[in-house]
Amino acid sequence: MPQRGEPLQKLGFLTIGRFDENDPRAGHLETLRMIELAEELGFDSVWLRNRHLQYGISSPVAVLAAASMRTSRIELGTAVIPLGLENPLRLAEDLATVDLLSDGRLNPGVSVGVPMRYDDFKTSLYPETHGMENFSKDRVIRLLDNLRGEPVSDFEGTVGIEQFSRRVQPHSPGLADRVWYGGGRSSAIWAGEQGINYLTSSVVTIEGTDSRDFATIQAENIDAYRAHHVDPARARVSQGLVVIPTDSATPEQIRKYEDYAAARFERTLTPQGPRGMLFAPDYVGPSDELAERLWDHAGFQRATEVAIALPFSFDEPDYLQIVGDLAGRLGPALGWSPAG
Template sequence: MPAPGSAPTRLGFLTTGPFDPVDPATGLEEALRLVELGDALGLDTAWLRPDHLRHAISSPVAMLAAASQRARRIGLGTASIPVRAENPLRLAEDLATLDLLSGGRLRPGLSVGSPKRVAAVDRAVHPTTAEHEEPGRERLLRFRELLRGGRVPGADERPDGSDDEDDDEALTPTVQPTSPGLADRLAYGAATLRTAAWAGSHGFRLLASDVTERGSGGGSGFAADQRALIDAYRDALPDPAAAHVTLAVVVVPTDGATAEQRARYRADAAARAERAARADQSEGPGAASSMVRAPDLVGPSDELAAALLTDPAVQAADELAIALPAGLPAGDLARILTDVAEHLGPALGWSPATS
């Protein structure tokens, strides 16, 4: 675990790749340009947050494949792919191929998915078999086993019963291609103590966001709740040396922003806070009210760094991923990303990667 009072040694960013449904190509291109910019600025990882049935990135594998050929150094992550919508064999093939094309830079994050959306996606992906599909975490474990070279059931059985190894129709018993080490880089997106402990006990890395379980830290506020989640993960790990925590936070530095941009940043943060409050009130007990969202932080980098360096959850993380607000235009996101690398990062003690 990082030393008390320390900052994460790695700094990245996260984007949902929002787009106008009238012109989605422009929004997707803007997301790729952000990855290129992050690469040029020396940031460690570009994280894409995919979502189905929304005006945002829905195919992170396709996006990261394109990004891997335009940005040649930065790590490429997903935060996170909802496995209920995926076929484990096909996902293993896609991610192994992407990892090889990127030179081993892939950082796949996966999760069961938001409870509010799982049902809708299940009906779309499995219209007649949803109730028979394996639970998300079982599907994730099967996917990881395939990545590790586990045998594909029935792949080495020939329909005609022959044992001719030169048969052109013969199948390999394992997923192809293989990318050694990829399975060890898998992370699980968790928002509750139970799911964080599950991720740790099964040897995954951890993705934590600005949403976590209310009261899990003893009622001392969001930072304590989020720290409790990270501690639950680390405590459950069979091998503490394998721990890796990426923490996504909405932090918006204003150092290089114009007065107009600063006004937009703050208006967007206020609108997000209002939407979160409405959702909390509308869902009632046992639903959204059981979760709590961190407020966005907007301000000069020295003030933001002072707040982050005293945050117990940040102190327990290995990597900080700055989540870019989806409601701002592309020019603002590029300005924020530049300020993250040139002002906020150095204020946290971070240095840009050079190779």
């Protein structure tokens, strides 16, 4: 856990992989270039967000399959796949395939719950069963069992010239240990009890706490996760915030970044919605100043690794500048050393 003066062990970033509806290939190729660049710059990990019926990556596993062929070292993660739109058996097949292609570098992050705007498309997703679907954590358990090789079929043997297995194929040993779960306090406790990894983000809820301070709540969630983990020595926590270093940015880019953060600042002042969602402010500025703010952040102090969230709506030159400064300026200011 990084304290002031102690080096940050792992640095990564996550992206939505946005694209133009009229030219989606270009946007996906841009994401692949960003992943290649991340490996060249020494990042430890890169994570893809998941967006359905939007102009962001809807199939992160497919994109990471392509990325696995363009990289050799960097960890490849999803943050997160909403399991409400997935069949855990089929997803396990895809995840295991990509993990084998990447030589054990896949880090699947998942979440559960009713999918966003479910009523708008539920009859297309589950025509006959949309009112009966189970969106609970049972879906995660099913996925973990499938990845661990628990039987899913009553039959194993040969029929004619075809061989059949009782468990999901291919099987990738160790993949289940690299599953991450994202969520608030109760999710953090549950993830610890399951012995899986815990993803935090730039959003928390006030459920289960008297605090209204984002950093305090994020720290409390991480503490709860560690306190309930079945094997704390192997517990992994990734902290996520929007952090935009401006060291090599042009004056125009700096104004753009500051305007972006200012437009989103009001939502950070009070909890939002029935669950009391609290958003973290975006961090914008020179790396030495950002490092001081992170050292003082209670959530950052408790995380073992960091995945910086890239803003949704910027252009490729902006992302190149931000990622370059993360690796070349902010990371070293936090004591981090590039991999490789």
